[in-house]
Amino acid sequence: MKHVAVILSGCGVYDGAEIHESVLTLLHLEQQHATYQCFAPDTMQHHVINHVTGEASNEQRNVLIEAARIARGQIKPLSALQVDDFDAVILPGGFGAAKNLSDFAFAGAKAEVLPELKQHLSRFIAAKKPLGFICIAPAMIPRLFDSRVSLTIGMDQDTADHITTMGGQHINCRVQDIVVDHAAKVVSTPAYMLAQSVLEASSGIEKLVHAVLELAE
């Protein structure tokens, strides 16, 4: 049975992990007979967004503590992630991937990945274990590899241009589909970069989970 690390970035599309994508990732891992453990960095969120108004509030919240809501408390700090314990890693999207796990939302093509996360993902890459990236999370991929890795964030030209500048090979992709780079063992899917419904997000995430588990053979 494959065991997968799922890395969350908070709880809520505008300042954390996209909730539907996160739950669908766990659901599809279970449906495909894999087990998982959720992780999140024990750091403060970039900011807190009121999800009714879309405006920043003056609160401060911790990424790990908020992500624990999605994981029903069953979560560990990213510092506890041991690559040897897992067959693969999956990162759901949401702005948390571009605000808390990286600064892509603000820095675009000059974005950097949270050093602690980059270190952990580099170990998965060195161990030739597969990585799955959902929604905007694939924008981190060029910062993790020296080679030009194929990936998708859907169809958005501006975002794709930033990724090309960073050294990635962006491939346009429908919401139901995935892009697989077999050499790098990297899978990506657009999910809510394009999805108009939970069902649309689910279809791509189901395929991503399948491809990640297959690459972990």
Next chain:
Amino acid sequence: MKHVAVILSGCGVYDGAEIHESVLTLLHLEQQHATYQCFAPDTMQHHVINHVTGEASNEQRNVLIEAARIARGQIKPLSALQVDDFDAVILPGGFGAAKNLSDFAFAGAKAEVLPELKQHLSRFIAAKKPLGFICIAPAMIPRLFDSRVSLTIGMDQDTADHITTMGGQHINCRVQDIVVDHAAKVVSTPAYMLAQSVLEASSGIEKLVHAVLELAE
């Protein structure tokens, strides 16, 4: 196409709407070709629980604003709910149902339902439209009906005893199953009162959505 009101109680199992149950409700509504609109009361949460430690924090959060995280911002205040616009209503669980939508978590058999919610649900009942209750949310049912309605919260004897005292007819039920009261048009399922996985919660919620939509014929 059936249109269903989904009433959320925050965002997170220990102080709000259970996130998996909420997302699975939306997923199964879409899979069964129904549309939906999320609602939540524009009130303050009873409290805020740190989902890593399980302890109360000294923050204050609004039920509607937090529930908007699950709904990706597509949510309306409960005050805007018009019974004529909908064929049915579903309430996911989580402690929010027993702390924010009612006080069952603290008052047990003496619990009362949030008056604004009781008023809206009474209109659905008067219009003979079906109601679905997930997890601990069914504990509100005896306060909504004069008759003895059949319902389940799973197998927990203490909780079942409170519900019996309140005037409900509790029926033990496995996580994969539902209890249907055809006369009252009320469906309930245990979900995370018993579920050990997302998949287990999903199986009962899928059946609940199916039964609610069938009763809405």
